[in-house]
Amino acid sequence: MAAYEIEIILNRQLADCLSIPVFITDRKGNLIYYNEPAEEVLGRRYEDTGEMPADEWASIFHPSDEAGNILNPEELPLVKTLKYCYPYHRSFWIQSLNGKKEKISVTSYPILGRSSKFLGAVAIFWQSKDE
Amino acid sequence: MRINLRGVRGSIPTSGPGVKYYGGNTSCVEISAEGWKLVLDGGSGISNVTWHEELNHNRIDILLTHLHMDHIQGLGFCKPFFDPAMEMHIWGPASTTQSLHERLSLYLSPPLFPVHIRDLPCKLHLHEIDKKNFEIGPFKIYSDYIIHPGPTVGFRIHYRSAVFTYMPDHEPALGVSGILEDTRWVSGIDLAKGSDLLLHDAQWTAAEYPQRMGWGHSSMDDAILFASMAAVKHLLMVHHDPGRTDDMLNEMFNEVKNRSAVSFSFEPAYEGMEILLG
Numbered sequence: 001m002a003a004y005e006i007e008i009i010l011n012r013q014l015a016d017c018l019s020i021p022v023f024i025t026d027r028k029g030n031l032i033y034y035n036e037p038a039e040e041v042l043g044r045r046y047e048d049t050g051e052m053p054a055d056e057w058a059s060i061f062h063p064s065d066e067a068g069n070i071l072n073p074e075e076l077p078l079v080k081t082l083k084y085c086y087p088y089h090r091s092f093w094i095q096s097l098n099g100k101k102e103k104i105s106v107t108s109y110p111i112l113g114r115s116s117k118f119l120g121a122v123a124i125f126w127q128s129k130d131e
Numbered sequence: 132m133r134i135n136l137r138g139v140r141g142s143i144p145t146s147g148p149g150v151k152y153y154g155g156n157t158s159c160v161e162i163s164a165e166g167w168k169l170v171l172d173g174g175s176g177i178s179n180v181t182w183h184e185e186l187n188h189n190r191i192d193i194l195l196t197h198l199h200m201d202h203i204q205g206l207g208f209c210k211p212f213f214d215p216a217m218e219m220h221i222w223g224p225a226s227t228t229q230s231l232h233e234r235l236s237l238y239l240s241p242p243l244f245p246v247h248i249r250d251l252p253c254k255l256h257l258h259e260i261d262k263k264n265f266e267i268g269p270f271k272i273y274s275d276y277i278i279h280p281g282p283t284v285g286f287r288i289h290y291r292s293a294v295f296t297y298m299p300d301h302e303p304a305l306g307v308s309g310i311l312e313d314t315r316w317v318s319g320i321d322l323a324k325g326s327d328l329l330l331h332d333a334q335w336t337a338a339e340y341p342q343r344m345g346w347g348h349s350s351m352d353d354a355i356l357f358a359s360m361a362a363v364k365h366l367l368m369v370h371h372d373p374g375r376t377d378d379m380l381n382e383m384f385n386e387v388k389n390r391s392a393v394s395f396s397f398e399p400a401y402e403g404m405e406i407l408l409g
Contacts, residue, residue: 003320005262006276012316013306114227114282115261
């Protein structure tokens with residue numbers, strides 16, 4: 001298999017150094033890497049899962065709004081970034097592995113390489129400070 | 132193809148009796164075949180290129196991996212630029228902000244150089260490259276960005292059945308985990324895969340590397356690991372540190388050689404070395 005573009009490789013190397021959960025997808029939305037803090041959010045180890053298709057990772061978190069309505073994948077920042085090649089940010093609720101609901105904020109950005117080619121996207125999960 | 136190494140030193144030219152064997156000129160490799168000539172990088176070694184020998188036309192192609200000074204400082208002293216009969220092609224990595232012409236002009240203009248690039252009498256053609264396949268005469272060339280500060284490419288050059296890969300400035304180990312086992316996550320691996328000859332950055336010792344991480348260069352150990360993962364047949368290590376004498380380089384190489392068990396041959400490159408491939 002061909003190697004990833006260096007912009008993707010460098011994003012992974014950066015994610016490896018961070019204490020916040022980071023998810024990296026290719027341009028099709030396949031989850032190609034997530035760091036150790038992200039393993040805690042997903043409840044799965046990258047070593048065990050390897051790559052994960054978009055429909056699989058998008059449904060793991062059971063994302064919902066303030067009122068408890070389930071969010072469509074199209075409303076998630078990372079999915080919007082993949083569709084529009086633009087950064088997005090949103091706070092919403094997810095269900096953790098033990099069933100507890102948790103409010104998080106997600107910031108996503110597109111990886112646009114030197115040739116302005118869209119290569120993939122990155123999502124960073126933050127513990128929400130919103131009231 | 133005949134490959135002549137005209138400069139294998141990194142960073143800044145150096146001279147003196149202590150560097151007589153490996154040489155002190157910065158990056159430049161001359162490749163000749165069937166009356167065509169490629170020059171890889173325009174470091175100070177470019178002054179030793181044999182310009183008109185065996186050329187069957189008036190075209191010469193200079194391929195720049197990147198525009199750091201040690202890779203372009205010889206361009207101003209490249210004789211064919213001043214010959215109106217010559218057709219000169221410069222290929223260099225594209226940047227998101229400035230054209231290749233703008234970036235080269237920073238050096239080829241006063242006060243750094245007396246002649247403006249626009250005043251060079253040759254017929255000059257500039258080509259911006261990124262991840263690209265292109266052909267020059269009998270050579271099929273593949274370029275792609277590799278890890279080094281600023282836009283930097285490596286070159287994979289096919290001639291007949293032979294493959295030569297050139298990555299004089301490359302840091303594939305950048306990151307907390309070093310070079311990752313999964314080759315999909317290794318910069319430059321597709322360029323180097325199965326090459327008959329790989330010229331690769333090996334400026335540091337393994338002990339020096341952690342203090343110089345992010346500077347864009349590799350240790351000898353990482354160059355060997357990278358070559359091993361790419362299954363190359365022969366590795367030549369370049370970009371020798373300017374502070375390293377011949378004796379120091381030999382000592383550094385012997386130390387690495389004694390603990391490396393790989394199936395391919397590897398050695399430090401020296402200025403004036405000639406290799407025939409294809």
